[in-house]
Amino acid sequence: MNHAQKGFTLIELMIVVAIIGILAAVAIPQYQDYTARTQVSRVVGEVNALKSSAESIFNSGGAVANADNLSATPKREIGIGWTGSNLVDPTHGTNGLNITNGGQADMSWDVVLGTDASGAVAGVTITVSRSTSGAWSCAITGGASVTGWKDSYAPAGCPHS
Numbered sequence: 001m002n003h004a005q006k007g008f009t010l011i012e013l014m015i016v017v018a019i020i021g022i023l024a025a026v027a028i029p030q031y032q033d034y035t036a037r038t039q040v041s042r043v044v045g046e047v048n049a050l051k052s053s054a055e056s057i058f059n060s061g062g063a064v065a066n067a068d069n070l071s072a073t074p075k076r077e078i079g080i081g082w083t084g085s086n087l088v089d090p091t092h093g094t095n096g097l098n099i100t101n102g103g104q105a106d107m108s109w110d111v112v113l114g115t116d117a118s119g120a121v122a123g124v125t126i127t128v129s130r131s132t133s134g135a136w137s138c139a140i141t142g143g144a145s146v147t148g149w150k151d152s153y154a155p156a157g158c159p160h161s
Helices: 010-048 050-059
Strands: 063-065 077-079 098-100 108-112 125-130 136-141
Touching (some): 050 063
Antiparallel strands (some): 098 108, 108 125, 125 136
16 A cells, blocks of 8 residues: 655745744844835935925025015015924924024924834934035934944935934
């Protein structure tokens, strides 16, 4: 009589489980790094997108603000158009955006990552600045104080300092 083996042996199943465990041990940290990096890049893109609005406000003789106040003196305040982000701390500034020297040519704004941001990047500050000559710059600060922060999370156009 010929008895053919059917199914898998316990050893074969244990080998498959071990292989899956090894792959998961490598893949999960890589996925977490990818998630943190894309969250930082997304917020950098969101705050950098406000530069064209700020230039338009300056060109029309206004001051950059979070909301319109057209009766403000000496310059009318024009809202920059920030509506918020689920990756920034909404208690920092207005809807998460803090504007400094909005009526001056050398102004800046910053956001602090929080709310839905990964724990590896929550607490990091992204600052976009304009010099009096009209040059824009971007910087990321606070990474050293955040558990799990890696400098590779910062995009090329907005380095960690």
